[in-house]
Amino acid sequence: MVCDRCWEKQLAHYSDDGRVPHEKCEPELRKLMKRLNPSSFSDSRRIGEIAFQASTKWFGVRILSPTDAALETTSRFNDLSMSVVDDKFPSLLSFVGETGAGKSTLISALLGFNCPGAEFGLVESPLIGSSADPDTPTSCDVHLFADPSTANDERPRFYADCEGMDGGNYPPLMAKTKRKRDLKYLQNLKLRWVSSEHCSRSWMVKNLYPRSNLDRTLESVLSRLIKWADTVLETAVNQPLLPYAIVAADTWYQHIEKIDWWNDTLTMKQLDKYAGCIHKDPELQVLVNVWAGRQKRVTTLLELIQCYYSGIKIVCIPRMSKSPPLFRRQYQQLNIAITEATELAKRRRIQSGLLMNSEQLATYLNDAFNHYSKNLYEPFNFLQSAFQRRPVEAYFQTHIIQAAYLLIRTHSSEETLTARRTFTELAPLLASSILLDVCRKGKSANIDSVIERYDAHFRAAVREFCQETWPCSFIDNKGRRCVNVSTKHQKGHQIANGKVVAAGGYVDGDRIHLICEGSIKEVSLLYGTLLERLDKSVVGLARCSAVAIQAEVLARQPYSQMWSYGQTDPTINTTTTNIAFSHHTCFGCLFSVPTHALPCAHVLCDACIQDFSEPDQERQWVRMVRQCPLCGNNNESAFDPPWNFHTDPRQASPRVLSLDG
Numbered sequence: 001m002v003c004d005r006c007w008e009k010q011l012a013h014y015s016d017d018g019r020v021p022h023e024k025c026e027p028e029l030r031k032l033m034k035r036l037n038p039s040s041f042s043d044s045r046r047i048g049e050i051a052f053q054a055s056t057k058w059f060g061v062r063i064l065s066p067t068d069a070a071l072e073t074t075s076r077f078n079d080l081s082m083s084v085v086d087d088k089f090p091s092l093l094s095f096v097g098e099t100g101a102g103k104s105t106l107i108s109a110l111l112g113f114n115c116p117g118a119e120f121g122l123v124e125s126p127l128i129g130s131s132a133d134p135d136t137p138t139s140c141d142v143h144l145f146a147d148p149s150t151a152n153d154e155r156p157r158f159y160a161d162c163e164g165m166d167g168g169n170y171p172p173l174m175a176k177t178k179r180k181r182d183l184k185y186l187q188n189l190k191l192r193w194v195s196s197e198h199c200s201r202s203w204m205v206k207n208l209y210p211r212s213n214l215d216r217t218l219e220s221v222l223s224r225l226i227k228w229a230d231t232v233l234e235t236a237v238n239q240p241l242l243p244y245a246i247v248a249a250d251t252w253y254q255h256i257e258k259i260d261w262w263n264d265t266l267t268m269k270q271l272d273k274y275a276g277c278i279h280k281d282p283e284l285q286v287l288v289n290v291w292a293g294r295q296k297r298v299t300t301l302l303e304l305i306q307c308y309y310s311g312i313k314i315v316c317i318p319r320m321s322k323s324p325p326l327f328r329r330q331y332q333q334l335n336i337a338i339t340e341a342t343e344l345a346k347r348r349r350i351q352s353g354l355l356m357n358s359e360q361l362a363t364y365l366n367d368a369f370n371h372y373s374k375n376l377y378e379p380f381n382f383l384q385s386a387f388q389r390r391p392v393e394a395y396f397q398t399h400i401i402q403a404a405y406l407l408i409r410t411h412s413s414e415e416t417l418t419a420r421r422t423f424t425e426l427a428p429l430l431a432s433s434i435l436l437d438v439c440r441k442g443k444s445a446n447i448d449s450v451i452e453r454y455d456a457h458f459r460a461a462v463r464e465f466c467q468e469t470w471p472c473s474f475i476d477n478k479g480r481r482c483v484n485v486s487t488k489h490q491k492g493h494q495i496a497n498g499k500v501v502a503a504g505g506y507v508d509g510d511r512i513h514l515i516c517e518g519s520i521k522e523v524s525l526l527y528g529t530l531l532e533r534l535d536k537s538v539v540g541l542a543r544c545s546a547v548a549i550q551a552e553v554l555a556r557q558p559y560s561q562m563w564s565y566g567q568t569d570p571t572i573n574t575t576t577t578n579i580a581f582s583h584h585t586c587f588g589c590l591f592s593v594p595t596h597a598l599p600c601a602h603v604l605c606d607a608c609i610q611d612f613s614e615p616d617q618e619r620q621w622v623r624m625v626r627q628c629p630l631c632g633n634n635n636e637s638a639f640d641p642p643w644n645f646h647t648d649p650r651q652a653s654p655r656v657l658s659l660d661g
Contacts, residue, residue, distance in 0.1 A: 025324045032112045033324055036105060036128065053127040053143065058160065059369065060141025061204040067196050069204070071189040071373045072141075077158070077365065080146040081358035084156055089349075090358050091342040094160045104128045106248055106317070106334075107145060107159045113331050114149035123148060126161045155342045187366075189373035218314070219274045221247060222301065223281050229308035230287055234498035238383040238488040240352035242310040244341040248317045248334060267314045268302075275300040294492065296503030307503075310490070311344060313337045352487040353468055354386065379498030383469070383485060396454065397461035402585040403429065403562075404465050410562045419470045419510040423462065423519040425558060431526035432546075432553040433590040435534065439546040440607060445531055451524050458523070462516045466508075473509030476501045547611040550589070551629050563587065563602065563630040588612065588629050596645050602630045609645050621647050 059073040095103040104126035147157040278284045349355040472482035482493040493502040535545035586594040592605035613623040624642035
C-alpha cells in the first residue's frame with residue numbers, strides 16, 4: 001500500500017497473473033472487493049455467516065411430506081419497513097438467475113458501494129456462494145434486504161434474493177443450519193393444490209420463485225427472459241404495470257467494445273444486433289405466432305420484449321479479477337439503471353392509482369400469498385384486492401363506487417352489463433338514499449336544490465368508476481369479455497381466467513359524460529317520485545317515512561341479491577353464500593362509515609341503527625334491532641333477534657383507550 005505521491009513514482013506493472021494492469025485503488029475499495037470474494041472466508045466464518053443469514057428469510061416453501069407442502073412467510077418485510085414513513089413508497093427489486101450466477105454478489109456489491117461501513121460487514125447483505133463449489137446452492141427460499149442508503153429517499157429499495165435455479169433437490173447450505181435467529185413466521189399456509197409431482201424443491205423453485213437462466217450469450221439470456229415472462233403473464237389480472245428488466249452481464253462483456261460499457265446506446269445496439277433471433281429460435285417463433293393470434297404483429301426482438309416488459313436495460317459488470325475502479329464504475333451504472341427503473345415504475349403506479357406505501361404494499365403481498373396458496377392456476381386480481389384495501393372515507397362518491405362494484409360482482413350476467421346500465425340499476429337506491437339523508441339532516445327536499453347539491457358527487461363517482469373500476473368493453477369472437485380496467489390495461493385484453501386473448505388498449509364502450517347526464521336525470525326523476533310519497537303531515541314523520549321507503553328499496557331486486565349473493569367454486573362444484581359486508585360503506589344509507597356489526601354479518605352506521613330499530617323501554621341508550629334492513633334475517637345466525645346495541649348520546653365526547661401506559 002502506497003500513498004498518492006509514491007503511486008506517481010511507480011512504473012507501469014501488471015498483477016501476478018500478468019494479464020491485468022494494476023490501477024490505483026483506495027483501501028476501502030480493496031477491503032470491499034476482498035469481502036465480496038467468498039474464497040477469502042475461513043470455514044468457521046462461513047458457518048457463522050450461514051447461521052446469521054437464516055434470519056433474513058422472507059418467504060419460502062417447506063415440503064411436509066411426499067404429498068404435502070406449505071408456504072411459510074416471515075415478518076421480514078414488516079421488520080425492515082417499520083422505519084419507512086407513510087409518505088415514502090418502497091420499490092421491490094428481485095434478483096433472479098441460476099445457481100452460481102452471482103445474484104447475491106450483485107446485491108452485496110450494490111450495498112457495499114452505496115453504504116458506508118459495508119466493507120467491514122456492518123451492513124446486512126446476502127451470503128455469497130463459494131467459487132470452489134459453484135453448483136451447490138448457498139441460500140434457500142427468498143431473502144429480503146434493505147438498502148440503508150435509500151432509507152430517506154422517496155422510494156427506499158428492498159432487494160429480494162431468490163434461490164438459484166438448477167440446484168436440484170439437494171438442500172442448500174442454509175437449509176442445514178439449526179439456528180433460526182429472530183425468525184418470526186407470520187403465516188404457514190397449506191398449499192391446497194399440491195400433489196406428489198409438486199413436492200420437490202426443484203419443482204417449487206422453478207415454478208414459484210421469479211426465475212431466469214443465464215447462458216454464455218446475450219441472445220440466450222434475452223430468449224430465456226422472454227420465455228419466463230410468458231409463463232407468468234397470465235397469473236394476474238388488472239396488473240398496474242409490467243416489470244422492468246435489467247440484465248447485468250458478467251460473462252460475455254468481453255465481446256462488447258469497452259467504450260460502449262457506459263454508453264446509453266449499449267442496450268439498443270445489442271437489441272438491434274440480435275433483432276432477427278426471434279425467427280431462429282423455434283420457441284420464440286411460437287410466441288411471435290401467439291401474439292399474431294392476439295392481433296399484434298411482432299417483427300423484432302425489442303417488440304417481443306415490450307409485450308412482456310415495460311422497459312429493459314443492459315449493464316456490463318466485469319468480474320472481480322478485473323480492474324477494481326472499473327468494477328466500481330460499472331456498479332455505479334447499475335445503480336443509475338435501477339434508479340431510472342424505480343422512477344418509471346413510480347409514474348406508472350401513480351397513473352394506475354396503485355402507488356403504495358410500506359403498509360399498503362404489505363397487505364397486497366399478504367393477499368397474494370393467501371391467493372396462490374389456495375389456487376396456483378387462478379389469476380390474482382389486483383382490482384379486487386384494491387377495493388378490499390381502500391381507505392375509509394366518509395364521502396358519498398366513494399360509497400356510490402362501492403355499491404356499483406358490488407352490483408357488478410353479484411350480477412348474474414356480467415357480460416351483458418354496461419357502465420350506463422349499472423348506474424341505471426343503481427338509480428333507485430341512490431334516490432332513496434338521498435331522500436333519507438335529506439330528512440336526517442333536515443335540509444330542503446326541493447328537487448332542484450337537492451340535485452344541485454349532489455351533482456358533483458355523482459360526476460366524480462362516475463368518472464372514478466369508469467376509469468378505476470369498469471372493465472374494458474372488448475369481447476372476443478367467443479363472447480369472452482376483457483376484465484382489465486382503464487388504468488390497469490398494460491397486458492392487453494385478458495379474460496377472467498387470466499388468458500390474454502388479444503393485444504390492444506382499453507375499449508371505452510360508454511362515454512363518461514353521457515353516463516353522468518343519464519344517471520343524474522334518472523336519479524332526479526326517481527327522487528321526485530319518492531318525494532311525492534313522503535309523509536310530511538306531522539313534524540318528525542318525514543324521517544320515519546323516508547326510512548320506510550329506504551327499507552322497501554333495499555328489499556327490491558337486484559339489491560336483495562347484492563346483500564347475499566351466491567358464488568360457485570368450480571374446484572368442488574358447490575355454491576356458497578357470501579355476505580356483502582363492508583367496513584367502508586354502510587349499505588343501509590350509502591352516506592356513512594359503518595360501526596355496528598349485526599349477527600348476520602352486515603354492518604350499519606349509527607344513524608341506520610337509530611332508524612331501523614326501536615328503543616329499549618327499560619334501558620337508556622340501548623336500541624333493539626328486530627330485522628336486518630339488508631337481508632331481512634334470511635341469513636342463518638346463531639343469535640335470534642332482537643339484537644341490542646348501545647349508543648352514545650349526541651353530546652358524548654370521543655374517548656381514547658391507551659394501551660402503552
